[in-house]
Amino acid sequence: MSEDPRAHWNHQAQFYASDEGHQRYRKFLELYETSCWRYIEPSLPTVEGSKILEVGCGTGRWIYRLAPMGYQITLSDLSPEMIQLARERVADLDLEDRVDGFHVLDICDLHPLVDSSFDLVLALGGPLGLADDVLAGVAELHRVTKPGGYIICDVANRYRTGLELMRSGKPEQIMEVLTSGEYARPDGLRDHRFDPQELHMVFQEAGCEVKRIVGICPFFDFLPDTDSVEVLENELMFEVMQDLSKRSEEPAVVGLSGRLLIVAQRRE
Numbered sequence: 001m002s003e004d005p006r007a008h009w010n011h012q013a014q015f016y017a018s019d020e021g022h023q024r025y026r027k028f029l030e031l032y033e034t035s036c037w038r039y040i041e042p043s044l045p046t047v048e049g050s051k052i053l054e055v056g057c058g059t060g061r062w063i064y065r066l067a068p069m070g071y072q073i074t075l076s077d078l079s080p081e082m083i084q085l086a087r088e089r090v091a092d093l094d095l096e097d098r099v100d101g102f103h104v105l106d107i108c109d110l111h112p113l114v115d116s117s118f119d120l121v122l123a124l125g126g127p128l129g130l131a132d133d134v135l136a137g138v139a140e141l142h143r144v145t146k147p148g149g150y151i152i153c154d155v156a157n158r159y160r161t162g163l164e165l166m167r168s169g170k171p172e173q174i175m176e177v178l179t180s181g182e183y184a185r186p187d188g189l190r191d192h193r194f195d196p197q198e199l200h201m202v203f204q205e206a207g208c209e210v211k212r213i214v215g216i217c218p219f220f221d222f223l224p225d226t227d228s229v230e231v232l233e234n235e236l237m238f239e240v241m242q243d244l245s246k247r248s249e250e251p252a253v254v255g256l257s258g259r260l261l262i263v264a265q266r267r268e
Contacts (some may be wrong), residue, residue, distance in 0.1 A: 005130050008189055009058075009079035017059045017085045027232035028217070028224060032259075035216045035245045036124055036154070037065070039263050043150040045071070045119040051100065053118040053144060055107055056127025060086040067098035074118070076103040076110065078127070108136040113144045121145050123153040126222065126259075129191040135202060142206040145266045151208065154261040156183070156222035157215070157254075158193035164221050185223060193222075196254060199262050208264035214248040215257025217241075222258040 022029070040062075045052075048070035054062055057075040059082055067073055067090075075090075077083050083102050090099050103112060107127050121141050131137035141151050158181050165174045177183045181193045196213045203210055219241070220228060232238045247253050254260065 005189055006078050006080075008187065009077070010081040013059070013079060013081035013085055016082070017089070024226060025224075025229055027238055028220065028229040031232060031238070031241055031245065032217055033061070034242065035248065036152075036261065038245075038248075039212070039214065039261060040120075040122070040152055043120060043152060043263060044069070045149075047119075050119040051117060052120045052122065053113065055105075055110070055121065055123040055141065056125050057086055058082050058125060060089045061125065062122060063090060063095060063099070064093060067093075067095040071098070072100050073098055074100045074103070074113070076105040076113075078104070078106055078130075080104050107131050108133050108140060110140045110144055115143055116146045118144050119146055119149045121149070121151045123151070124261075126155060126191070128153055129155045129193065130189065131192070134192055135206075138202050138206045142203075142208060142266055147266050147268045149266050150211075151203070151264045151266065152261065153264075154216060154259045155199060156191065156193040157257055157260045158183075158195050159255055160221065160258045161193050187223065194260060196260060199260055203262060203264040208266055211263040211265055212249060213254070213260055213262050215250075215254035216245070216248060216259040216261045218244055218248070218253050218256040218258075220258050224258070 050071055052066055052071045053074045055076050057077050060075060063073055075086050083104050087102055090096055108131050121144060123141060128134060128137050145151055158177050161183055162174050162178050177193055182190065183193050184190050199213055200210050232241065
């Protein structure tokens with residue numbers, strides 16, 4: 001039986017907010033955020049005060065970048081503990097006037113948020129893959145985005161997951177994840193793993209124009225272990241991985257990447 005996602009993230013919240021958590025994955029998080037920012041920055045609204053929604057915000061990954069730029073941010077997460085820590089982080093950074101609201105919400109049901117109200121919607125860190133209904137989750141991201149606004153979302157890559165299962169000698173799981181996308185994660189959760197074609201299809205059918213699908217953090221699984229991320233402490237290796245991330249739209253890099261990132265625009 002898989003673990004309840006809300007209980008899981010409530011339990012994990014303090015670790016994610018802790019110095020231990022940041023230090024353990026410090027260089028990987030730097031690589032991940034730099035890779036994502038390469039696609040967030042060109043999609044940012046040009047008008048100060050524009051509204052941005054972060055779905056699956058955790059403890060507020062992007063608030064420190066976006067709020068000082070003059071945007072109004074709304075934060076939502078499945079976990080009440082994550083939202084409480086996000087509140088504390090916003091207060092510590094003295095950014096309360098830049099946050100319009102904190103919401104404990106499932107990505108499949110963002111009902112307190114008004115239709116067509118955000119210029120940019122971020123769903124990074126994999127919240128869509130954990131949705132009970134992926135199509136409903138994408139429909140909600142589309143609903144709350146303004147016509148012409150952007151949605152940026154990342155998910156796990158099923159082909160990279162298949163490679164990791166092969167390496168770990170789990171043939172019985174390989175065909176399940178490659179054919180259905182369903183995957184039992186090592187942390188006890190089940191999620192949906194996408195291929196690029198499926199990811200493109202679900203956003204297109206929701207009413208979005210897909211601008212690009214890229215690979216994020218090639219050579220690293222969606223949930224990298226401590227041993228694998230330690231290689232990034234080598235300065236030369238970190239520079240190599242940063243350089244490789246600049247090629248994230250190349251098909252070979254997409255195939256090698258644990259995470260797929262989509263940039264989609266809601267049609268006018």
